[in-house]
Amino acid sequence: MHLPDGDGEVKSPPESMATAPKVGVYVCHCGLNIAGKVDVERLVEFASTLPDVAVARDYRFMCSDPGQELIQQDIRDGLVNRVVVASCSPLMHEATFRGATAAGGLSPFLFQMASIREHVSWVTADGEEATEKAEALIAGAVRRVALHEDLERRQAPVLPDVLVVGGGIAGIHAALTMAEAGKRVYLVERESTIGGHMAKFDKTFPTLDCSACILTPKMSAVRSNPNITLWTYSDVVGVEGFTGNFTVRVRHRPRYVREDLCTGCLACIDACINKKAKVRDEWNEGLGKRKPIYIPFPQATPPVVVVDPDECIWFKTGKCPRTCVDACERDAFDFEQREEFDEVKVGAIVLATGFKTFDASRIFEYGYGRYPNVYTSPEVERLLNAAGPTQGEIEMRDGGRPKTVGIIHCVGSRDVKYNSYCSRVCCMYSLKLAHLIRERSGAEVYNFYIDMRAPGKGYEEFYWKLLQEGTHFIRGRVAEVTDEAMSKEEEGRLVIRAEDTLIGFVRRVPVDMVVLAVGLEPQSDAEQVRRLFNISCGGEGFFTERHPKLAPVSTFTDGIFLAGACQGPKDIPDSVAQAGAAAAEVLAMVDRGAVELEASTAFVDAAACSGCRTCVALCPFGAITYDAERKVAAVNEVVCKGCGICVGACPSGAAQQHLFTDQQILSEIEGVLQYV
Amino acid sequence: MSEAVDETFEPRIVAFFCNWCTYTAADLAGICRMTYAPNVRVVRLMCSGRVDPQFVLAAFRDGADGVLIGGCHPGDCHYQQGNFHALRRVALLRPMLRDMGIEEGRLRIEWISAAEGDKVQRVCNEMTEQVRMLGPLRLAPAPGSQNDAVLVEVTEGLVEQEVP
Numbered sequence: 001m002h003l004p005d006g007d008g009e010v011k012s013p014p015e016s017m018a019t020a021p022k023v024g025v026y027v028c029h030c031g032l033n034i035a036g037k038v039d040v041e042r043l044v045e046f047a048s049t050l051p052d053v054a055v056a057r058d059y060r061f062m063c064s065d066p067g068q069e070l071i072q073q074d075i076r077d078g079l080v081n082r083v084v085v086a087s088c089s090p091l092m093h094e095a096t097f098r099g100a101t102a103a104g105g106l107s108p109f110l111f112q113m114a115s116i117r118e119h120v121s122w123v124t125a126d127g128e129e130a131t132e133k134a135e136a137l138i139a140g141a142v143r144r145v146a147l148h149e150d151l152e153r154r155q156a157p158v159l160p161d162v163l164v165v166g167g168g169i170a171g172i173h174a175a176l177t178m179a180e181a182g183k184r185v186y187l188v189e190r191e192s193t194i195g196g197h198m199a200k201f202d203k204t205f206p207t208l209d210c211s212a213c214i215l216t217p218k219m220s221a222v223r224s225n226p227n228i229t230l231w232t233y234s235d236v237v238g239v240e241g242f243t244g245n246f247t248v249r250v251r252h253r254p255r256y257v258r259e260d261l262c263t264g265c266l267a268c269i270d271a272c273i274n275k276k277a278k279v280r281d282e283w284n285e286g287l288g289k290r291k292p293i294y295i296p297f298p299q300a301t302p303p304v305v306v307v308d309p310d311e312c313i314w315f316k317t318g319k320c321p322r323t324c325v326d327a328c329e330r331d332a333f334d335f336e337q338r339e340e341f342d343e344v345k346v347g348a349i350v351l352a353t354g355f356k357t358f359d360a361s362r363i364f365e366y367g368y369g370r371y372p373n374v375y376t377s378p379e380v381e382r383l384l385n386a387a388g389p390t391q392g393e394i395e396m397r398d399g400g401r402p403k404t405v406g407i408i409h410c411v412g413s414r415d416v417k418y419n420s421y422c423s424r425v426c427c428m429y430s431l432k433l434a435h436l437i438r439e440r441s442g443a444e445v446y447n448f449y450i451d452m453r454a455p456g457k458g459y460e461e462f463y464w465k466l467l468q469e470g471t472h473f474i475r476g477r478v479a480e481v482t483d484e485a486m487s488k489e490e491e492g493r494l495v496i497r498a499e500d501t502l503i504g505f506v507r508r509v510p511v512d513m514v515v516l517a518v519g520l521e522p523q524s525d526a527e528q529v530r531r532l533f534n535i536s537c538g539g540e541g542f543f544t545e546r547h548p549k550l551a552p553v554s555t556f557t558d559g560i561f562l563a564g565a566c567q568g569p570k571d572i573p574d575s576v577a578q579a580g581a582a583a584a585e586v587l588a589m590v591d592r593g594a595v596e597l598e599a600s601t602a603f604v605d606a607a608a609c610s611g612c613r614t615c616v617a618l619c620p621f622g623a624i625t626y627d628a629e630r631k632v633a634a635v636n637e638v639v640c641k642g643c644g645i646c647v648g649a650c651p652s653g654a655a656q657q658h659l660f661t662d663q664q665i666l667s668e669i670e671g672v673l674q675y676v
Numbered sequence: 677m678s679e680a681v682d683e684t685f686e687p688r689i690v691a692f693f694c695n696w697c698t699y700t701a702a703d704l705a706g707i708c709r710m711t712y713a714p715n716v717r718v719v720r721l722m723c724s725g726r727v728d729p730q731f732v733l734a735a736f737r738d739g740a741d742g743v744l745i746g747g748c749h750p751g752d753c754h755y756q757q758g759n760f761h762a763l764r765r766v767a768l769l770r771p772m773l774r775d776m777g778i779e780e781g782r783l784r785i786e787w788i789s790a791a792e793g794d795k796v797q798r799v800c801n802e803m804t805e806q807v808r809m810l811g812p813l814r815l816a817p818a819p820g821s822q823n824d825a826v827l828v829e830v831t832e833g834l835v836e837q838e839v840p
Contacts, residue, residue: 091703556700620758645758
């Protein structure tokens with residue numbers, strides 16, 4: 001790795017600078033994406049009139065091999081020593097064309113792009129106006145590229161270890177894949193067990209695999225894999241550094257039981273002075289009770305009990321015979337436990353922080369929280385689970401068994417009042433719940449749907465299976481759930497009122513139990529997590545991928561990858577597939593061993609620096625130091641992230657930014673204004 | 677403005693967009709084919725914190741009728757706080773522009789996240805209309821021009837009168 005001396009000495013210009021700039025302008029048609037709106041021939045004519053332009057050409061697809069070859073040939077023929085490509089956004093193809101420039105034998109930094117697709121042809125109604133705007137952008141690029149310089153390409157080593165945040169199925173799969181490739185993986189989960197939402201399900205669609213049967217072996221594999229350090233009941237509280245070189249601070253919350261000693265025999269739970277479980281059991285969506293000392297479910301991983309200090313008599317009063325401690329043969333209790341912190345250095349991070357479900361009480365008309373027999377789908381998942389509060393029996397809050405059940409689809413989804421997006425999984429899990437409810441209780445099941453969305457492998461077949469089984473499907477959004485009876489049949493029951501759009505009138509369907517198929521939403525702290533890791537969220541709050549199609553697991557922050565529903569609603573197969581993809585991206589990056597550092601770093605021209613130290617205080621990354629002896633500032637280019645905040649503030653113009661020097665930007669400003 | 681609004685006047689606006697939020701949002705607007713006024717010419721910077729006040733002045737000098745700065749929302753800056761620095765610089769620049777006779781509406785700063793392609797469309801349209809209403813920017817002539825010579829003559833005359 002090159003460590004700059006930081007004194008910003010002005011180096012003698014490289015050979016390419018010694019000769020006068022000869023700019024080649026290459027205008028891309030992008031099929032009809034650009035040429036359909038912009039007069040490409042006129043752009044070429046215009047470009048050839050600009051100062052320093054030696055060659056101007058157009059081609060149907062500049063990014064294609066023959067297109068890139070055009071550039072390379074002109075460089076090899078000595079016709080050009082600067083390259084401007086007017087095509088799509090630099091965020092799309094800058095790397096491609098820098099590569100082509102380098103392949104031709106020039107420095108890749110002697111290149112500039114003009115975005116005449118995203119910023120012109122796609123957003124301008126009038127062809128004449130579009131052509132004019134494209135001309136202006138090309139002139140800006142031509143003026144600026146004449147001042148470009150060769151830059152040293154610096155690399156930083158990539159640390160081999162990896163952090164995975166979130167221990168649901170996506171995080172588990174990513175962690176296992178990378179651990180099996182020999183990487184050390186730190187898996188951080190904030191709950192006391194890994195497993196996530198999938199661990200709460202009884203069956204999975206469309207195959208009706210037993211969820212625990214396919215998940216728990218993977219959970220055990222995480223625990224037994226020597227390459228995985230599993231930290232549950234922990235959260236990430238600090239992230240510093242950059243791609244290949246992150247320092248992550250992890251907080252371990254006290255569970256008051258030592259993880260290294262507890263064997264998960266659960267004798268302490270039986271021995272607890274509270275003979276009856278009285279505390280709301282979050283794992284069972286509040287449908288069951290637990291004790292102040294508990295384990296979420298039998299296969300919890302790690303199988304370590306947790307003490308809830310808000311409910312434990314010892315913590316509340318300090319007076320308890322502590323029968324739990326006596327029952328523990330391993331002396332695992334530690335009531336003095338405090339928060340602990342660990343700091344790890346990793347090269348890459350996979351975020352698999354998952355989702356939360358829509359809060360059904362927000363839709364007043366559906367009666368959740370008002371009528372005891374209105375349930376959300378996660379609650380019904382627990383009712384159906386053999387390890388759940390009712391051992392898999394459909395027993396309602398009033399103790400009754402339903403004869404008729406209505407499932408309302410799209411609760412909180414596809415609704416501009418709540419979330420306009422489709423949550424993707426609700427149709428299928430509703431079918432699964434319908435099947436299981438029928439199977440377990442023999443109840444008649446009515447599905448109220450807007451559209452049946454079954455686009456996965458075996459999904460449509462599963463829908464057909466349900467149709468053949470005799471599950472009822474009513475197409476129409478439900479208006480309300482009410483207990484106001486209008487007939488004898490409706491008395492004492494819940495009535496679902498909905499328009500049946502296939503027969504064209506409003507129906508009232510009396511049922512005993514209502515299931516609200518709630519949609520998927522970003523975690524409530526997604527915003528904080530996003531800030532912590534310096535990535536972005538879309539309008540709905542899910543983390544944004546770098547490119548929706550071509551970089552679906554990368555983020556705009558290099559070295560941070562996404563897996564699972566934190567990026568958007570996803571079912572289990574898609575989450576696992578994405579987790580595998582994220583793991584592969586990480587492995588590719590870690591095994592490469594080095595990452596290219598930001599080229600656009602700042603530097604200080606020591607001769608011009610007055611030593612005012614304005615920049616030192618401004619740098620968000622502490623990359624600027626002040627040399628008291630020479631009375632000048634110096635930038636550590638390895639730490640510098642290339643924002644240019646210091647450059648914009650430097651009163652003497654001594655601080656500059658590679659690829660964004662004052663002169664380059666001023667020339668671009670002049671270019672976009674003075675030629676059209 | 678005493679003159680009637682020139683219907684044919686097409687303002688030229690230079691926009692400084694940060695790479696991570698606003699430039700990406702402008703790309704998104706393109707991908708979503710959101711048509712907007714063609715008057716805004718974007719200069720990409722890594723961060724709105726890179727916007728040196730002299731860039732704004734240079735844009736006006738070089739013929740821009742308006743300048744738009746786009747950065748990440750507060751708290752979202754890819755570099756933590758560059759957008760705050762941009763905001764402070766704009767605040768300091770405003771009185772200077774006013775003194776130069778450049779109307780306040782010709783400089784605008786906006787926070788546009790990578791997901792807000794529609795905001796790029798709206799802001800570019802609004803800014804174009806606003807600057808169109810203000811009319812072309814007519815700065816005092818540059819030094820060395822004909823008017824400047826007249827000015828020198830007049831001031832020299834004044835000097836002679838005051839210091840006999």
